[in-house]
Amino acid sequence: MKNRREFIRISGLSGLSLAGSSFFKNFGESSQKNRKQTFNMSGYAAPKLDIVRIGFIGVGARGIGAVERMSMIEGVEIKAICDKLPKAVNKTLVAIKGKGHTPDIYTDSEEIWKKVCERDDIDLIYTATPWELHTPIAVYAMEHGKHAAIEVPAAVTIDECWQLVDTSEKTKKHCTMLENCCYDFFELLTLNMSRNGFFGDIVHCEGAYIHNLNEEIIWSKNRFVDMWQLKHIIKRKGNLYPTHGLGPICQVMNINRGDRMDYMVSLSGNDFCLGVKAKELASNDDFYFPFAGKSFNENMNTSVVRTERGKSIMLQYDISSPRVYTRIQLISGTKASSLKYPSPGRISKGHEWLSDEEFKILEEKYTPPVVKKIGELARQIGGHGGMDFIMDWRLIDCLRNGLPIDQDVYDAALWSSIGPLSELSVANRSSSVDVPDFTCGSYKTNKPVDISLLTGGTTGVRKIENKGGDVQLKI
Numbered sequence: 001m002k003n004r005r006e007f008i009r010i011s012g013l014s015g016l017s018l019a020g021s022s023f024f025k026n027f028g029e030s031s032q033k034n035r036k037q038t039f040n041m042s043g044y045a046a047p048k049l050d051i052v053r054i055g056f057i058g059v060g061a062r063g064i065g066a067v068e069r070m071s072m073i074e075g076v077e078i079k080a081i082c083d084k085l086p087k088a089v090n091k092t093l094v095a096i097k098g099k100g101h102t103p104d105i106y107t108d109s110e111e112i113w114k115k116v117c118e119r120d121d122i123d124l125i126y127t128a129t130p131w132e133l134h135t136p137i138a139v140y141a142m143e144h145g146k147h148a149a150i151e152v153p154a155a156v157t158i159d160e161c162w163q164l165v166d167t168s169e170k171t172k173k174h175c176t177m178l179e180n181c182c183y184d185f186f187e188l189l190t191l192n193m194s195r196n197g198f199f200g201d202i203v204h205c206e207g208a209y210i211h212n213l214n215e216e217i218i219w220s221k222n223r224f225v226d227m228w229q230l231k232h233i234i235k236r237k238g239n240l241y242p243t244h245g246l247g248p249i250c251q252v253m254n255i256n257r258g259d260r261m262d263y264m265v266s267l268s269g270n271d272f273c274l275g276v277k278a279k280e281l282a283s284n285d286d287f288y289f290p291f292a293g294k295s296f297n298e299n300m301n302t303s304v305v306r307t308e309r310g311k312s313i314m315l316q317y318d319i320s321s322p323r324v325y326t327r328i329q330l331i332s333g334t335k336a337s338s339l340k341y342p343s344p345g346r347i348s349k350g351h352e353w354l355s356d357e358e359f360k361i362l363e364e365k366y367t368p369p370v371v372k373k374i375g376e377l378a379r380q381i382g383g384h385g386g387m388d389f390i391m392d393w394r395l396i397d398c399l400r401n402g403l404p405i406d407q408d409v410y411d412a413a414l415w416s417s418i419g420p421l422s423e424l425s426v427a428n429r430s431s432s433v434d435v436p437d438f439t440c441g442s443y444k445t446n447k448p449v450d451i452s453l454l455t456g457g458t459t460g461v462r463k464i465e466n467k468g469g470d471v472q473l474k475i
Contacts, residue, residue: 056080064088082116089105125141139163154413181244194331194333204332207248210321245316256446417436
């Protein structure tokens with residue numbers, strides 16, 4: 001009973017009755033009872049910003065790279081850098097030295113980030129902190145008149161998902177989750193192909209985050225302050241990191257924009273790796289002693305979603321098995337299919353994959369305008385092969401041109417909600433759970449993500465360091 005109460009608390013479900021299977025069937029409906037959309041943020045174009053003034057909160061493993069990328073984009077002013085660790089701030093300052101930015105520094109305090117959000121000369125708060133701070137910072141930022149960009153996942157409870165939606169609608173400030181995999185070159189290619197009917201009607205998609213972090217990353221003493229990610233892995237059981245595999249296929253399937261997730265089930269096996277690793281480390285290093293003997297999240301979680309239009313999604317999550325990295329990225333339609341992993345990405349119209357020559361023809365035909373415009377430059381700048389830079393450039397270009405953003409608050413809430421929903425299902429023998437409709441019905445008329453680049457695309461890039469010296473790269 002104690003474990004059940006703890007699960008309810010961390011999932012943000014306290015106060016709801018868990019009276020048998022009817023609760024799980026109607027959970028999505030119960031979580032949004034009496035809620036009505038006060039303003040539709042899907043397709044909303046906020047007033048354009050000639051200069052986007054940014055405050056960065058959290059400049060550790062992910063944040064420093066974001067500051068570096070944004071420092072290269074024209075029309076950006078980095079006004080503030082905030083992290084409770086002075087060494088992280090100092091390292092970031094070195095990284096952008098000589099790039100024309102003189103940000104104010106905020107450090108040495110747990111809640112000093114609030115002062116950044118309260119400033120009058122900042123338009124966008126870019127957050128790359130531990131997960132539990134993502135929603136509090138984004139909500140506070142929007143309440144103080146700022147757009148919010150949040151690293152993944154945007155929220156860790158259903159209640160937090162609704163907080164993001166309610167606040168964005170109330171303030172008319174964008175809240176976007178920084179799902180960089182939506183800007184992977186193959187994902188963008190297949191999204192454009194689906195827009196042009198190449199796959200026919202999409203009937204099934206698969207995504208994953210299978211990434212062996214068990215050898216070093218999870219257990220690193222320096223990567224995650226106070227071992228915050230490991231603590232999530234101990235106290236939560238389910239798919240804790242769904243959005244990398246989910247985001248791109250939701251765009252292909254027009255989820256929140258013509259279709260919606262109806263219900264899901266989630267199943268986990270046992271942990272066969274993390275507990276063993278904890279015991280091994282603790283035997284040689286007292287630092288790891290508190291983690292030995294704990295119950296860890298399972299090796300593999302598989303979640304299956306059915307949409308309202310009768311389509312299906314399969315998601316997997318495994319960060320502790322010695323497997324080759326994969327996000328799967330499978331699209332199955334009535335005319336064709338595609339698969340990204342194992343690499344390289346492939347296309348099929350039947351039982352066999354198309355030849356390299358046939359794929360090249362399709363690639364030339366369907367490469368979307370954003371890749372044609374910024375792709376090669378993004379590859380030079382980097383960030384997961386360039387997709388990080390495309391993501392940041394696209395966000396800034398939308399804000400500067402007063403365009404709707406690609407990933408709105410409903411996407412941030414829905415894609416993040418798979419985490420706590422999977423926990424709920426796993427804790428109850430894989431019972432089906434209704435998925436909340438964070439759009440409150442507007443998904444029926446919301447338009448698909450626009451990847452045409454018929455408007456915008458006007459934002460340039462500053463000088464960047466190159467092996468050949470300091471060169472001006474234009475797009």
